[in-house]
Every structure is written in structure tokens, then in C-alpha cells.
Amino acid sequence: MRLGFWNRSLGIRPEDNWKTELFAGIISYFSVVYIVMVNAAILHDAGMPIQAAMVATLLTSIVGCLLMAFGGKSPIIVVPGMGINAFFTYTLVHSMKLSWQEALAVVTVTGILFAIVAFTSLYRMISQAIPSNLQHGITVGIGLFLTFIGLQKSGIVIAHQTTFVAIGHFNDPSVIVACVTLLLALVLFVRDVKGGLLISILVGTGLAFLLGAVNTSQKVEAGQTFQQYGKVFAQLSWSNMGQMVFWIAIFLLLLIVVFENIGLIASQVAMIDRPENFKGSLRALAVANIFAGIFGSSPVVAAAESTAGIAAGARTGLSSLVSAILFGATFFIIPILTLIPDSAIAPILIVIGGLMVQSVREMDFTDLTEAFPAFLIMVMIPFTYSIVDGMAFGFIAYPIVKLAQNRGREVSPVLYGISLLFVANFVLNALL
Template identity: 35%
Template sequence: MAEKSFLERRFKLSEHKTTVKTEVMAGITTFMTMSYILAVNPGMLSEAGMDQGAVFTATILASALGTILMALLANYPFALSAGMGLNAYFTYTVVLNMGHDWTYALTAVFIEGIIFILMSIFNIREAIFKAIPTTLKKGVSVGIGLFITLIGLVNAGIIIDNPATLISIGDLTAPPALVAIFGLLVIGVLLKKNVRGSLLIGILASTILAIILGVTNLPTKVFSLPPSLAPIAFKLQWSDIFTKEMFAVVFAFLFVDIFDTIGTLIGVATKADMLDENDDLPNLGPALLSDAIATTAGALLGTSTVTTFVESASGVADGGRTGLTSLTTAGLFLLSLFLFPIFAIIPASATAPALIIVGLFMMSPVKDINFDDYTESIPAFLTIAMMPFAYSVAEGIVWGITSFVILNLLTGKKEKVSILMILLAILFMVYKIFG
């Protein structure tokens, strides 16, 4: 018997019915669909007064660290980076609205990360994951699918903001929309022909059209040295940590991050058939610990909360099943420290088709929801609907769990509701009432 390769032994590729080529292609796809964070996060945190170049470097290093840990500790194809929504809360609420310095906000993220590590060590987050009923886990997958579809449509300018109707159709003849529509057609044809790496090929083809149409430009240079971390690294503020306001800020970061991460893990793992016979995710503890360590380290480096990205679903949809996918993504993050001019030319409209198609892929668990039992279908539906409409994975889980508990208790089905689910529902209601 031939000796197994190092990658086979380390990532158990044959056991997961995958190959090195498939995993690498999937890792590239994941990176392409989430690389927008390398432009968005520095720009957003710079509004809080942070050095934009330093945040760029911190975002990459924290993303690479978390994704490498996910690869090596959990062997899952999930990638991590600075979470959207959490970075907005960091900048617009804690700094610009509440009037705190960005060092105060970083300290809150650091404290949140430490709490996360403790929750992971004592399996608190794992218990929450296991307590969520199967019907909600199916709903989370579908909801995330609609959520990232909406992100893709907005990024392409196909769906736009409208003061009268909240959202409406955009100008489909505009170059970004044409790029996205072209990418959808390319990916659709390739999927029909069972071509591996369809999403990645679609992104690259769309980028070429984007250059032709003037949506993006060829880079003026290939290499660049990464900016220094010195202006933001290890800049924590300890003078106001024992205050009611700091408690509120830490709790908000903690609350959203817990359920964003759990929701993403549930949704992507459900689509990839990674859940076991009890609808639990094996090796969940190391996955959650990776996320917690990345958040803590990210705060020290100088970036907002690091979390598992829903865009990981694009790599899973392209066949990624092991940590080799996430290790590839992490490698590209590190490479982008020096090759950002290359990666920066890929516009959001070119990655939008991949997100839209992934949304389609993640719809399939909807068929497993029992729509005849309203104590299951209503919570699942609220989970699905609230994720795109509230623009938050966490909000979908809040509405799903709370409605599941209330409906089952009121209809005499208390055996379906665990004590932990009841405690979570009470926590959610208190959080919503008192903010």
C-alpha cells in the first residue's frame, strides 16, 4: 500500500471524498468572495480615527490567524475575518455616537474575546449549538442563503435602496449590473456542465468584463510592502472597563458575535452535510475556540471582532470539505499583504454572482422543514425571513428561538423545549426590551 501524503494524513481528504485540487480551488473561491473585507474594514475603522493602512495589515493578520486555526484545530473549510455589522457597531455606535476613543472600542472587543475563550473552554457555546432544534438549523441555512444573495444583489447594484419602498430594482444597464449578470450566466453554464471551480471561473470572467467596461482598472503595480501595525497594535484602554457603559458595549459585541458565528456554522455545515445523526457538528469545540482566539488576537493587533464568514459557503459550494480549503484561504490572505494591488482590482460586482448562486445552493434544506406543524414552520420561517430583512444572522436566530419556545409552550409541547432554549428566549426578550 502506497504511503499516504502529508496532506492526506493531515486533512483526511479521501475520508471527506475530496482532493487537493478541489480544496485549493474552493479556498481560492472563498477568498475571492470575502476579499472585499480588506478594503471595507480599513475604510470603516478609519472613520473611527484609526490608521487605515495599519488596519489593513491587522485585518489580514487576524483573518489569517483565525482561518489557520480553523484549518488545523477543527479541519473545517470555514474562513474568518472582521465581521460586517460588528465593525459598523464599533465605528458608528461606540466611537462616533457614544463618543468613545477607538482604543475603548478595541478594549471591549478584547474583553469579549476573552469571555469567548472561556465560553469555548467550558463548552457553553457548544451547548447552545446543540440546543437549537433541527427545524431551526434548517431554517438558518436557508436564511443565510437569502442573506448572502441579498448581499450579492446589493453589491452588484441590482438591488438598491429606495426611500419610498426601502429597496427596489437598480439600473440593469449599468456596468456593475452587467458584470454581475454576465457572471451569473457563466457560472450557470459551468454548473450545468459540472465544471469544478465554476464559482471561481465566474469571478475571474466577470473581472475581465469589469476591466473592459471600466468598472475596475488594471493595477499600476503588482507588489507593495504592508503598512506598519505600530499606530494601532496593543492600544488598549483600561481606565473605564468597570462601568455600566463598558458592560453594555461588551455585551452587544458578545451577543451578536455568538449568534453570528453559531448561525454561520449551522448554515454552512448543514449545506455541506457535515452535521451528524443528531444534527450536531462534530469537532465543534475547536471551531468555536478558533473564532474566540482570533477575536482576542485581532483586538490586540488593531481590528474589530473577527468571526466566521458566511462567504465560506462559496468554497463549500465549490467542493471544499476540509481544513485544506481554509488553509488555502489563509495563505491568500497572507499573500495579499504584498499583492493587494492585484486583489484590489476584483470589484464587488464580480464576486456578486458567486454569492447569489451560493444563496441558491443553501436553499435546499427548506424541503426538510415540516410546514404542516406550525410550531416548527413559523419559527423556521421567521428565522429565514429575518436574516435578509434585518440584515443580520443573529436577528434571525433570535426570532426563531424565541418564537419556537413561546409557541411550543403555549400549545402544550413543553417536551420539545429545553431549559437552555427557555433561558435563551428570556435573554433575547430582555435584550430587546432593555437594549
């Protein structure tokens, strides 16, 4: 009777193997646990204490994986998304001048709206209204942006008065560590080593200690970690709720979260040959995004690394449940994780950026009215150091070039509306 309850709750069928699911859940965890350090480092750039950001990342991942296990019944790992966390820190906080507390409020409201979209047919309308070229252009642009951030944080690229950027100093121990870590991460990735990114971070950290590129003066106790987290949990600020910038931030974040997750979940449930799990998985992810803002994290996604577990035989929610339990065990090593330097984390941003750029293969370059707006998004996101501004250039250009060729009917009313909102945003910024 008890076994039957677990089978129903986690979507386990007679042909599924419990041992295989358990092993696949372990593989999924080690493939994606690097996100704890990387996401915390990016949230720290927004002003959050690094240890509290790690706790927030872990709690968000645990709840997300549990919701996916019992709600989605799929072997999909839910963690804060790379690219979206960059949007949180470098666009919402740095560019749009929201505090990180206000940005967390944006995440929570976005999660509520995402839930409304996921529990209705709105997700189809939004997905179909935005041309695939623009969707892929956003992914590529964010990938280039992450790469640029990784190059900066590693010291491989530095600021220059005349050319704006220049090559870094390779006699700097931190730069040496970053280069070695990057090369190791690439080698392990192309050889398809499970947990390769995590291994690269650990080796890079060890090398940083050997070369004296780690600050060991700051020791963190477990009690201090959770004391710091008390200043992050549920610290949502609604002070800017009446301002246009707050709702523009929500609108843009919702677009990114919806686009990315619909594509990821659709591909992952197709891999396990259970398309009927799509709705439940999307809804579980939407609810997880509400908790993300409350816990103090950037939005969550269906991790691309879930494919590692799927490749190992995962087909049910049991795999996600195992990963959730292992994320819980990670709490015990947070004080150790705080010693990992930027030089060991930044190369992972470069690798992930390179993976995101592969979306360019899905783009149509034969039609200039489709290609050029997407091109503007790709280049303007990193060059303006703003995901919002980069998206604006492409979304405004798209209807203009279509109208120029008397093809305005190809543009959906929703896209015309989005373009006008971007224009209004530029006008308001110019007037203020």
C-alpha cells in the same frame, strides 16, 4: 525521524498520500481565496480601509489554517465566514451603532468565550438547547440578507420612494458587469468548476475594465497597504464595554459562531471518516477567533469550500498547511486585488446567499410551532436589515406558540432565557 514528526503533527497516517494532500490543499485554496476580496469589501462597509481589510483577512486565514493543521489535524480551511461578516458590518456597526474598533473587541471577547465553550462540554449544551429549525432559520435568513446586499451593491436592485426597492438601470455598465458575472458564477458552480467563484470575479473585473466601470485613478503601493494596516491591527476599543449593547452583541455573535461551526466541523470530519478530530478542530477554530479580532477581521469559520479539498483526497492537516502557505503568497498581489470593483464582487454574495438558503431543506414544516418562529427569522432578517432583530422575532415567538399549545416543557430553560434577553433588548431600545 523528521518525517515522523510531521506525520504526528499533521495527523498523517500510513495510508495517507503526501502528494494527494499537497494537491488537495492547492484546490482548497483556489476554491476559497475569493474570500479575500469579498470579506474586505464587507469590512470596508464598516469603515475599514480596503487594503488593510485584505491584510487582516489574509493574516486571520493564515493563522486559522495553521492552527487547524497542527491543532485540529484536519483538512479544514479556516477563513472569515460569509454571513458572520455581514453580521459584523451591517448589524454590529450599522444597526447597533458600534464603531468597527468596538466590533473588533466584540469579536475578540466572543473568541475567548468560544474557546471556553470548545474546551468544555458547554458546546453540547448550547447546541442542544436551540431547536434545529431556529438554527436553520438563522442560516436561511442570513443567506437572504447576503443576497439582498449583493443585489444592492451590484445595482440590480435600487432604492425607490414608494415601493422601497425597484429594479436597477440595465444601461449602467456596472449593472451589466454584475449580471454577466452572476450568470458566469452560476454556470461554473453548477458545472462544479474548481475555483469557479474566483474565475467569475477575475472575468467580471476584466469586463469592468473594458466597459469603463472601474476606477483606476487610485493606485496603491505595497508599502501604503501595510501602513494602512497599522491603523487596524489590535485597534480594539473597549469604550462601550460597560454598555448593555456591547454584551448583547457578544451574546448574539457567540450563538451564531457556535451554531455554524459545530455543524460545519461535524460534517467535515465525518466526510474524512475521522470523527475523533472533532474536538481538536473545534478548539483550533475557537482560538483562531480570538486572533481574528486582534488582526482586524470578522469571525472565522470552517469554510464550506473545504469540501473541495476533501473531495480531492485531503484527509490531514497537511492540506490546511498548504493553503496557509498560499494565503501567505497572496500578500504580493494585494495592490492588484484593490482594483476589483463591487460589480465583480457583489454577484458572489448573491450566489453564496443562494447556497445558504438551501438549509431550508433541513427544516420541519409539519409542526407550526416549529415552523412559524423559524419563518419569522428567515423573513425578518432581510426585511429589518438586521440579523439581531430578525433572530429576536423568532426566538420570542417560539416559547409563546409552544405555551399556547400547552407544550411549554418542550422549550429548554436556556431558550427561555435567550427569549427574555431579546425582549429586554427591545424594551431598552424603546426607552433609550
